[in-house]
Amino acid sequence: LTQTCGGPMWAYILAHENAISLWRSLMGPTKVFRARNCVPDSIRGAYGLTDTRNTTHGSDSPASASREIAFFFPEFNEQLWYQQEEPRLRCGQMYYNAEKRVHCVIRGEETELT
Incomplete structure (x- = not known):
């Protein structure tokens, strides 16, 4: 690398x-x-x-x-991501914010995920 x-x-x-x-x-x-x-x-x-x-x-x-x-x-904790964040992504509860370059949870308020 x-x-x-x-x-x-x-x-x-x-x-x-x-x-x-x-x-x-x-x-x-x-x-x-x-x-x-x-x-x-x-x-x-x-x-x-x-x-x-x-x-x-x-x-x-x-x-x-x-x-x-x-x-x-x-x-980055890959195992934690698979447990907590990946299911949200599959269910459409997240979107990618290109300006901030992060995924965000769709809620009343936007929450950044790193």
């Missing part, structure tokens, strides 16, 4: 039933040449420079995602 970034970066935790496969599909193939030729509209196809400078990263499995989340977000 320490070699993942060669400049400024943003790290996100994606929450979706198929987040890993969906994100990997949006990223496109790891090899930029292949991405440009096979999936030119993918992130790597459009913006990748070389195989080591391919603009984006995504975990390849739930285990990798857990390790990488713990590395980038040490304060």
Whole structure:
């Protein structure tokens, strides 16, 4: 992970039933040449420079995602999120506030979740 970034970066935790496969599909193939030729509209196809400078990263499995989340977000408690927040997300009781970059619970008053 320490070699993942060669400049400024943003790290996100994606929450979706198929987040890993969906994100990997949006990223496109790891090899930029292949991405440009096979999936030119993918992130790597459009913006990748070389195989080591391919603009984006995504975990390849739930285990990798857990390790990488713990590395980038040490304060995040994945188990607690699955117990308390994930059921709310599934039931439509939460929405993403893009301006604040956080999920919020839908209530009379907006409550941020980190």
